[in-house]
Amino acid sequence: MTTRANSNTLPTLLRHPAGSLATATALALAALTGLGAGKAQAQTPVATVPIVDEVPFIVSPDNVTLEMLRIASVGAKDHVIDLGSGDGRIITTAAKRFGATGLGVEIDPSLVEKSRKIAAEAGVGDKVEFRIQDLFTTDLSKATVITMYLLPDFNMRLRPSILALKPGTRIVSHDWDMGEWKPDQTTVLSVPDKQVGREKSSKVHFWTVPAQVAGLWCGAGPLGSYSLRLTQNFQEVTGTLQRRERRWPITGRMQGPTLATEETAVGSLVLERDGQALRLAGGKGPVALAKGTSFTAAKGSDCGKGGKA
Ligand SMILES: C[S@@+](CC[C@H](N)C(=O)[O-])C[C@H]1O[C@@H](n2cnc3c(N)ncnc32)[C@H](O)[C@@H]1O
Secondary structure (H helix, E strand, O other): OOOOOOOOOOOOOOOOOOOHHHHHHHHHHHHHOOOOOOHHOOOOOHOOOOHHHHOOOOOOOOOHHHHHHHHHOOOOEEEEEEEEOOOOHHHHHHHHOOEEEEEEEEOOOHHHHHHHHHHHHOOOOOEEEEEEEEEEHOOOOOOOEEEOOOOOHHHHHHHHHHHHOOOOOOEEEEOOOEOOOOOOOOEEOOOOOOOOOOEEEEEEEEEEEOOOEEEOOOOOOEHEEEEEEEEOOOOOOEEEEEEEEEEEEEEEEEEEOEEOOOOOOOOOEEEEEEOOOEEEEEEEOHHHHOOEEEEEEOOOOOOOOOOOO
């Protein structure tokens, strides 16, 4: 790691006199800040910045740190993991201000040491842990909330592991998104003293890991003559509700394990992925009256007689 910043100050490239690591860091910095990486890279548009193997240390300012924790509704029941935890401010704040437990993983040992000291001084040393660890080999399964301030390429490399986490796990990223997986919410914050990038603002993106619901689902009990065929693109769901020869188009959105559909001619549905079933948890209209009934994943290519699909 070559670049260090004091709180909210412009990072400087310090350690590597020349060579590929310095160049990689400069490119990383350029991408992180949205700036060109100086004269040598003046012709390199940020959009074509190649895959880089490191992210410079730049802190999330206090108002951004607070918004990252607020947007994810962090509370005392949460376990927050910060990927690339820097000086540990996100994890320490999550514990101190919101009562959460947390883990920060960071490749720079001096930053880990600093984080432990700051957390101890803040009186939350027993609620948080900081490890010298590569974020790509970190077990994320215990996280209820994951925070990150990395680079676009890092976010994209993490995306498959994040999407495989327990539905409902909340994800927050400072400034960078995750490509076609659009955020559920984005806040733009004024950061007048932001000394990196052209914009005097930061974006905070928020996602909830969606359950997988694509496929054919067959109704049971009072919904025995119904079937649901769903297609999913991250949290966006489209499909068809069918009863015998009648079909109603479905459009809906996942929030963690829950699919909420828009109104159709037969009302709206709220369905929850519950193990191998999709349980009707609510909604409005005649189908929703069967609340509590489940659809189960089809074993073949149709549901048999009633809800043929
Ligand atoms: C932009 S800073 C963000 C620091 C902190 N999360 C914050 O928002 O204030 C990114 C941090 O990620 C760390 N980092 C980069 N690559 C890493 C890796 N592969 N594993 C763990 N940490 C990494 C860097 O050392 C740096 O401290």
